[in-house]
Amino acid sequence: MNCRRCAMLVLMWVGMVGLGAGPATRPTTRATTRPAVAKDDRVRDGLVNGSVRFLVPSAWEIAGRAENGLNVVYRLPESHHQVSVLITQQKEALRDTPAIRQQMSKIILGWDNDDLKKRNVEMIDAPKVEADPMLMMRIHERFRDAEGTYDVVHLYRGLGLNLIGVTAVAHTEDAAEAKPIHDAATKLLLSVTLGPPDPKIVRAAPVKKE
8 A cells, every 4th residue: 555645635635736745655564463553552743843743652663754744654563554644734724614525525535536446456345435523534445456455544634724634554354453543543633733843742763773
């Protein structure tokens, strides 16, 4: 599952280009030996120089962080699963109204379906909007390609001038395994707050051993 594609679902809506979605990553090939989402042991992380803050499980590894400070990708421990956060900044606060939701769902679903068709994946459940009163929008899809089965949710929330998109990619055909990953992504999005810039909040990616 290419995380650049996850980012494009937001960029297609806001009509912006050139933000840089961060590094595209693929799932790891390690076997799962423990739950990908454990107890609620969360730490702070941030984007936009720490002015957008949120909580993530401490065990989630940073797989990539965009140089522009707008995107971070996490790899869940000992699993194939990923969660990414993308910020797109607006000139005006994004209103959460039925008309905006309808327009947003039409654009994002149209692009998502076209992209999946071009990739020639085997569709299990086509992208659809699921009701979630806590979020601006929640889109859920399941499909299969040569690398396996993916159970994916795209979650959106507007906060100030920021449209925040969180995508959770569960590399599994087991809905019971995917659910806590999707729930953790929702919890992450709901934890987002705004504040003055504070680069100390931004977690550094681990240094790779040579």
